[in-house]
Amino acid sequence: MAGGLLLLTLLLAPLVGGLVVATMRAAPGAAKATALLFALAELVLAGFAWFAFDPGAGRLQLGLSVEWIPAFGARFALGVDGIALVMIALVGVLVPIVMGASWEEKLPEGRTAAGFYSLLLITESMLVGVFAATDVFLFYLFFEVMLVPMYFLIGRFGGPRRQYAAVKFFLYSLFGGLVMLASVVGVFVVSSEQLGQGTFDWATLVTIADDVPESTQMWLFLGFFLAFAIKAPLVPLHTWLPDAGAEAPVGVGVLLVGVLDKVGTFGFLRYCLPLFPDASRRLAPLVLALAVVGIIYGALLAVGQSDLKRFVAYTSVAHFGFIALGIFAFSTQAHAGAVLYMINHGISTGMLFLVVGMVMARGGSRLIADYGGVATLAPVLGGMFLLAGLSSLALPGTNSFVSEFLVLVGSFPRQPVFTIVATCGIILAALYVLWVYQRVMTGPLRGAAVLADGPGAATDPDTARGRAAARFPDLSVREVAVLAPLVALILVLGFYPQPVLDVINPSVTATLSEVGMTDPVTGSGGN
């Protein structure tokens, strides 16, 4: 029960923090500091949860369950497995970093820091809820409610087309959510047929999953799948992401792509596979095809982008393809790789987003063509850009390599064709990262954002260079402090990811057996 209280605290602390911060409209400095304190406290709490969790013990731990809506058996039930735990830890790490990165963000007119930071904390709380819920109805509730703070974060604090982007994001998600609601209700009906009494309890539903006829499973699966495929955008449902990612403030973009979208891939693993095993196996080829198309399609579009933030968003479309491939390839290696990928993508794409934001904060433009030779002016910024990019292209020695390798090596034995196509995506990943780096960071100083125009700038190269240098100072102490934890995570998880895998492995092994599959390669059988 102590564990359950810990989870409850994890859920409520940022919510309380958000409400407290919301009252501090008159004192932006205090609001920011209070918010950061709450976020750091949440990180400490997540650390406690990490150590309270015993990978060797049962599937769901730190459980808490109280009666909630007796009329249809919904309970307020929390608990985590290894997968949910690492996601909550990721949330805990990213939120303080996002706050630090947004510290000097210029807010649109009429908006207060109190509002912004309060919404960040409320989003954090909803994210903890969505990962920790073990009651399907409670999960659905968090899944829908987390849209609200995110909608306001994009729609009120974003770029010039924020209204359009926010509404598009909201409608896509809402549509998915409503279809999922149908399936949630369907699950209840099916469980009452099977058990005589309906339930939303996830653990109970898993035990009856195999008895549900395949045709029923198909429909219910599709309802969940559509919602998750919108959230973790699979092609062709991805088009809201570039708009939302580009218009959202940088910090919000990090949360959106880094964690919120992972709810979709988390949902595949937690809900689609264990609750509808027959349907998952039957429809896997379809999902795999979408995943692999997404890898290539997202990468090609990333190559073709002219806007830095849209570029990051499209790289994520490709990365989500890898995660989906791992999930629907059905092996422990691929599953563990997919979960690790969810973490690593949050770290490396989060860092890429932040670095791009730092470039834009200096140059004031989102267009790649407006930059050139920035690394000569700000070498540390250039180095950080490159490191984030190398992690994004999964260079061995960085965190992402381990996850991408696990996904591919785990997918290959059962799905050689899809895996070969996906593997070709690593060439495109190198292309989109290095090409953007080349255009923005190397070569002679050029571009409207770097060479400030003004009297004398065109004729006198020294003046132009001096002005450019003044506009592009290297990283400040705050910026270094924001990026340093991410750099450390990229390298530590690149060389020693085993502690995280030890948490993930038992859960993915359980998931694989729930979906009724076994590993295609079971080790060096010969000896």
Added chain:
Amino acid sequence: MDQYGWLLVALPAAGALVLLVGGRRTNAFGHLLGCATVLGAFGYGLALFARTVGLPAEERTRELDLFTWFGVQALQVDFGMRLDPLSLTFVLLITGVGALIHIYSIGYLAGEDGRRKFFGYLNLFVAAMLVLVLADNFVTLYLGWEGVGLASYLLIGWYTGRPSAATAAKKAFLMNRVGDVGLVLAIFLLWRELGTLEYAEVFARAGEIGGPTLLAITVLLLLGACGKSGQFPLQAWLPDAMEGPTPVSALIHAATMVTAGVYLIARCSPLYDLTATGRLVVASIGAITLLLGAIIGCAYDDIKKVLAYSTVSQIGYMILAVGLGPAGYALGIFHLLTHGFFKAGLFLGAGSVMHAMHDEVDMRRMGGLARHLPITFVTFGLGYLALIGFPFLSGYYSKDAIIDAGFGAGGTAGWIFGGTALLAAGLTAFYMTRLVLMTFFGEQRWRELRTEDGEEYHPHECAPVMWVPMVVLALGSVGAGYLLHAGDALVGWLEPSVGALAESEVSVVPHDLVPLLTVAISALGVLVAYLVVGRHRVPVDRPQRVSLPVRAARADLYANAINEAIIARPGTWATRALVYVDNKGVDGLVNGTAALLGGTSGRMRRLQTGFVRSYALGMLGGSVLVIAMLLVVSY
């Protein structure tokens, strides 16, 4: 002392970390630290080597488990090291030649901004290269493989202000990634077939893999080797890599990294032993490349590009050798070592020439430099003689052995492999003689010319910190071949790693005749070069009215044009088209569908105003779906 083997990697890695994280604070001592770590690794490598020589042959292969990198169920990947004759040979080459080039760089980059960063990158390279050769499983190998690729990328793009450097760096990384796809797919196949990625187990159980699969694995591994080693069809990046500073060309793009492909195939000899077809593919790629490199090398006027194509060609010899299987693995490594000495020496010499000539690389603007750069001339000259196979110098032994083994393949293959290698030996003598004549002999054409800044050229010999490494490498170019050859020293030493050297009994040309043929053909090449280049005035401007073959060679035999036409241009168009389709088509389609389902007419923008209404309609739609689904479920 084996258990401290990790120090070999840890020393340069720590150097890289300190130099790259420390930044400007390490300016004062960065270059010294960089040299010290590599020298330390070299010293330790020597000690390990001495100890290993003292062991009986069957105990010379040791494996060192360090820690688990990552593991999921049956897949367990450890950081482990394999200390055996093959890996120790490479350790000595990498740290030995590496240390010399580190020292040389102190002088070459003196006064340049960010020299300590350069040493940081060089240390990073050495660490990664050591991981590559010391790995005891395929995933750790891949870590080193990509690590050297990163160092190569960073160093090719060293002059960040130059757009051509950035383009060359990106091109190198991308073409290597194409090869990497081959390497990782081979790894996936090994995993599927054997359920392990450890060398020891993979090699012990290679026989369990079915024939076609094994062929696929060996060809995919070769694709990886082609990327890293600049072999056909992935050779086009290596000449462009000369955009990097010359010490980088010497260390990474001549002596060590580009030979990783040869290492990979020699390391996987237990796999190649089992597939004659796989070996034939390897040898054919080697033969094609060695000829192609030699032909193009004849056409360039840029001193570094000629040496780069020479490297492509010489690695072709090594790939040909390891493609000959048990008759050639050790010979490929032999040539790799001697080439490491003389080609590194040649590049350092070229660097010294450039240093003396305001970074000029066009040999048409040089001439008569021998008396101005006496030490460079002598050391370069010895490297030149070693490369063209002058009797009893290094290249004579190693190249000759490969040509002999080529003929030893027997039948048509024997004629083709041996004949190509022999022909290319003549071409090598031609282009290298041409290079030496244009650079060091003849008219001092630079006297009439001015640098880009409008100054006169004042060629001068370089500082001792630069010429001492050149002298050491020149000594190696002279003596290494004989030392390694005498008493089959190298062949015997490598036996525990790549097996005994097989003598051919089906050779199409008698063994004793081969050295004579090689020397004769090389002498012919020298003579032709003298007649064509040495006896005429070299025009400063490149003649434009030249024959078709020369034109083709100057255009790299159209390799870049082909890449451009079949990959780059269609790719650009496809990308643009997709961006358009995604903005108009997919987005429009999904928005349209959403609008249709929501019951509103037309576009997203309108939804902003009709927000509440569409929410309500959405709810309605959801409820209808629920009911429909319940009906489906019930009936």
